[in-house]
Amino acid sequence: MYTLKDVAREFGLKINTLRYWLKRNNDDFENNCYNFNLKDLTQRIVIHKRICSSKKITRGYEQIMILDLEEFKEEFNKYISHIENLKKRKRFGNLYWTDAAIECYWSKMNCEKCFNRDICSSVANIRGEPPMKNVVKRLLSCLGEPQIRNSYS
DSSP, rough: EEEEEHHHHHHTOOHHHHHHHHHHHHHHHHTSSSSOOGGGGEEEEEEEEEEEETTTTTEEEEEEEOOOOOHHHHHHHHHHHHHHHHHHHHHHHHOOOOOHHHHHTTTTOGGGGTTHHHHHHHHHHSSOHHHHHHHHHHHHHEEEEEEEEOOOO
């Protein structure tokens, strides 16, 4: 079993920073924003310590212990990745890969191969270049290539 202090040292964090992430993860789990609660990998243990040796007075302290360090590391890293993805999405606002943008990308922005050609060509006649090409170019520069190839490409 590992204390929060040991785990924080393992991650190179301060103990209060680790406590913050545990609380935030718990809040996200309770609000259905994340699907795993890191508290499930912890256990609260009461430790009795003597506070006055002459009177033999002891006091109980509650300490959070991590049962399986490797599993906790894996789940903690997944949660941090989730948070980073949320930050990235927020930074780019509404800019994300849609099905139409992915289709345009996989057809190498060639309107003859794309199923949206009628829509793009009608707008392109008015404005010049098809708008989907501009969006795909911007997506490539900001987000990189799409992660998943659509099944209908």
